[in-house]
Amino acid sequence: MEKVIALLSDFGLKDHYVGTVHGVIRSITPEAKIVDITHSVRPFDLVDAAVKLKWSYRFFPTGTVFLCMVDPDPTAEPVIVSTERFYVVCPNNGVGSLMFEEEPPEALYRITADHYFIEGKGHFRTRNQLAPIAAELLKLSSPLHLGEEIELSRLKRFRLPPVKEVAPGVYETIVLEVDQFGNLILNFEFGGEAPKAVEVNGVRVEKFLPKFEKLQKGELFVSVYPEGNLQVVAYMASSAKLLKATRGTKVKVFL
Incomplete structure (x- = not known):
């Protein structure tokens, strides 16, 4: 089975950001099949990101790792969320809320394996922290050596206004x-x-x-x-x- 990692971000395509994330993933897991869902999420817009993730996830094969890189709050803790079929690597900021209404989370892990992080100048935690963890997760097919399991109640979620x-x-x-x-x-x-x-x-x-x-x-x-x-x-x-x-x-x- 192919090892698929799906990327979702607000990085756009003008700069080098997306390319370097690809490079990190392929350096760690060369066999990774990388799919770009979109990099045109409105900047810092968690609702836009959550909607696009909801409309996309179900078309991916079981075992896919979704790397969600919309990060308006740099204090949001990086986590791994596991569901019955998928993994989501993201800041704990609610970006998976709408997907999780249909694909319920089964476990939540605080990322602790910082020895996988890349040293870099400036602040780019998607490339330096989340991407290496997602690539390792794709290789291991388990978050157990990458984070500490914490209560699911700590997973941040939001709902859209009801009809x-x-x-x-x-x-x-x-x-x-x-x-x-x-x-x-x-x-x-x-x-x-x-x-x-x-x-x-x-x-x-x-x-x-x-x-x-x-x-x-x-x-x-x-x-x-x-x-x-x-x-x-x-x-x-x-x-x-x-x-x-x-x-x-x-x-x-x-x-």
Whole structure:
């Protein structure tokens, strides 16, 4: 079985940061198969990182090590989280919260094996600390020699604002994400019932389409995002710009 390590960060691709993390991993575990989920998480944005991890993890093989490198709080303790199928190496800052709702954590380890750390000038603990530990974990397939097990209750987690029923058949939610195409992905999972309408900033979108076909450029409609959430789309255009909506914008869903 291939040894897969999946990287998620807010480093971008302009600088050398991602490349050096790759280099550290391959120096320690040459057989590692490295997959870059994304390095375009909004800087320091744990919610954005948690959403992208949730939408990605289930497509990876059992035994994958997820190295999550979004680190807004340098005091957050570096940890290893094990689930039934995966490992997550990250600061203890809540970045795995949404994944863990579906893939429950089974154990939590405070990283103590600092003899694996790389000496480096300045502060770059992802490269110097988390990456070597993730590479060793991939090689050992066990965190027992890398950290001290601590109570799962110490794992930091957060929840997204819940969907609210504000009137019979009317639900209030938020825009969870705006993707590369300007589509508005809602924090509302499609349950099989096509919505009668979705209202964003006073604009009511009533067309629901399972496929993108027979549309005029800029025409608004509702469909299902690949990960199962409702989304508001403008054909060959940006619904975010047309509706003046961003992440966190309140939306009403009529069923």
